[in-house]
Amino acid sequence: MHRVLTTLTLVGLVSTIGGIGVLLAYATSEVLADRSLTLEDAYWIGRLPWTPIGVGLIVAGATTAVAVGAVTAVIDGGWIRRLVAIMAAGVAVFWWLVATVPLVGMGGAWCGQPSCPAPSFDVVTIAYSTPKMTVVWLLIPAVVAAAAALAPRPRPRSD
Secondary structure: OHHHHHHHHHHHHHHHHHHHHHHHHHHHHHHHHOOOOOHHHHHHHOOOOHHHHHHHHHHHHHHHHHHHHHHHHHHHOOHHHHHHHHHHHHHHHHHHHHHHOOOOOOOOOOOOOOOOOOOOOOHHHHHHHOHHHHHHHHHHHHHHHHHHHHOOOOOOOOO
């Protein structure tokens, strides 16, 4: 069971890193096409399909890493690892709560007429639109929970 959980935690981290790589590669291609842009400017261009692929990998990977990493640390870790992992998972849960609460006036261009469907919830768009919040409240906790789960276990001294 431990091996499966650590493998899933690593898969989440690799997915997150892959998503960051997709975004960096895409933004770099935009900068190379127009040298007046910064990487941040290129990120905000947000061309399809690269931006949703990158952001989706980040959200899915970080969520997997924090959830499975926290479970792994709670099952196999000492009290410090458990505490750290639970706190990291709590921070990520806070991000999900904030990201899923519908806010008045948010949701994109909506005509407001009965003939127009209301905009639907899209966590990838929310993560794309609030990258700093996503980094602080989802990515960092994912790394912390994964570190608590994957750090080497201390071995008892044999004197």
